[in-house]
Amino acid sequence: MQRSVALSLLFGLGLSLAQNEQIAYIYDLPNYDESGTFNWMDSYCADFRDCDHIIGDDMISSTCVYGVWLFYSEYYYNYQNFGAVEWGYGDDFCWNLNNLLNNEVSSLRYAGDTYNWRYDTITLYEFDLFFGFEVYEWADMPEVPGTIATVGSLIVTGQNYWTVYTEPFFNGNHACISVQTGQYVGFAPDLSGVFGISTVRSFRRGCFSDNKIHLNSDRHGFVVKARE
Structure with missing residues (x-):
């Protein structure tokens, strides 16, 4: 076909x-x-x-x-x-x-x-490199579900900021994340390497932190992780 x-x-x-x-x-x-x-x-x-x-x-x-x-x-x-x-x-x-x-x-x-890959969304992944379970959302989330006990990476779409927090209910260390200027997708394959935080337990739309980070928006990527 x-x-x-x-x-x-x-x-x-x-x-x-x-x-x-x-x-x-x-x-x-x-x-x-x-x-x-x-x-x-x-x-x-x-x-x-x-x-x-x-x-x-x-x-x-x-x-x-x-x-x-x-x-x-x-x-x-x-x-x-x-x-x-x-x-x-x-x-x-x-x-x-x-x-x-x-x-x-x-x-x-x-x-x-x-239905619209340019829409404002955030997706959290259990492990780094976008491995494992995921949590997808387009609105504020005061507490990440326990079904994803750790968060090692994330992807955002759209052109607005998200603020991510290390503790539930918008507490703990935090950072504003967004895509590169003019782009619609941002990749964080390793949260600790980008933000200096080890997990995400809540997030909300908009920027509520002085720590602003524009994620990698390269169109293509490839990574291999060996079995430990």
Whole structure:
């Protein structure tokens, strides 16, 4: 199936990329080659052995994304805190996966709002490098749920500040975080390395700190974390 045909099908289903939906086109060949196996995703896939009958486990070689997408080498988003992760964002942003992740993707997900990846949101991740469980929100959160006991990394979308705190109910050490000027996505793959804080237990929209940090907004990244 050609990508133009897939787009026509999306429009026929009443979907519009003009609204900045999150969609990832995934290919089993490099250079987005449509002569091989090809499909598109608009939802999380925790385990490619189960969630896609066309593209299976360890098959993805290249991708074109609308939105903010993360590709993981292990099932359930590297929940055991090791493995490779590669991310990219934009409108029809395409790339070949890193050699260490090529034909090794076992799960993928997006960050931010489902229907508008430029909308103001914050997503917290259990471990550094966007591994493990997540908490996603677009409003103030006075206490991060206990289901995510630690927070090691985060991604923000939109162009407004968020203030993050090390303690519940907007207490403790705090910092204002935002994207780079003119961008819509900011990555903090290691909170302790960026803020000097080890976790986030509450957050709210806007800036309520003198410590202002503009996160990395590079369009593409790749990291490997070895098993300890």
